[in-house]
Amino acid sequence: MKNQKTNLYLYFEIFSPFILHLQRTELSKRIAFWLAFLFSVPVLAGSVSGPHVVWVNLDSSANGERVNKIVASFASDRSTRCNGSWFTGTSLLYMKKRPPKISNALVADVFLKGKIPEKKLLNEALKSYVDEYAYDGFDGIIVYDNSRDAEMMQLTTGHKRIEKFAVALKGKQPEKKDIEAAFCVLLPPITRKP
Structure with a gap:
């Protein structure tokens, strides 16, 4: 059992930066999407079609x-x-x-x-x-x-x-x-x- 905990600890220690990076990347994509959406709506709302x-x-x-x-x-x-x-x-x-x-x-x-x-x-x-x-x-x-x-x-x-x-x-x-x-x-x- 102790050996399994050590292996799990090593696994987490080795891969945690990669997992945190993935989480940060996914979070930044979501934030970027919502910011782009929020800032594009007012631009479209004040425009006119035409001619x-x-x-x-x-x-x-x-x-x-x-x-x-x-x-x-x-x-x-x-x-x-x-x-x-x-x-x-x-x-x-x-x-x-x-x-x-x-x-x-x-x-x-x-x-x-x-x-x-x-x-x-x-x-x-x-x-x-x-x-x-x-x-x-x-x-x-x-x-x-x-x-x-x-x-x-x-x-x-x-x-x-x-x-x-x-x-x-x-x-x-x-x-x-x-x-x-x-x-x-x-x-x-x-x-x-x-």
Whole structure:
């Protein structure tokens, strides 16, 4: 019996540092997990998803409908990332449902005629729109027009500058890859506050 106690004592003495190290390692993993969890929750709670964008197509022809289908398909494709700017599931693209204050006439006045008072109205309509999905407005608007050259244009909410991206020459149909590239380039940054 004494020999068994001595063996047990030797066993404990030899392996106790290893056992204590395992216990400390396991404890440190648990502590690290809970600290990471606790500190990541507030970061997610104050963030906004996005971007939230209104799409307006000023071309009512068959070609305009083709452009709408390309954009809708591209924006809803799970593989679309636009270099980290587009997130399927959290980004919103309003194509058919549009804020009532944003008419084609208002958009044409802002993007084609450059009317400044209408630009202020458009910015206010983008900023103040609320529904069950866009409860804090929009980050911007992307517009397609082919009255001159086929181009896509963008206005970021709260900004004055309109960005333009030519997708085809006058009378030519834009290619799918050009429309998709323009959509990604013209995505507005997130302007909504958390």
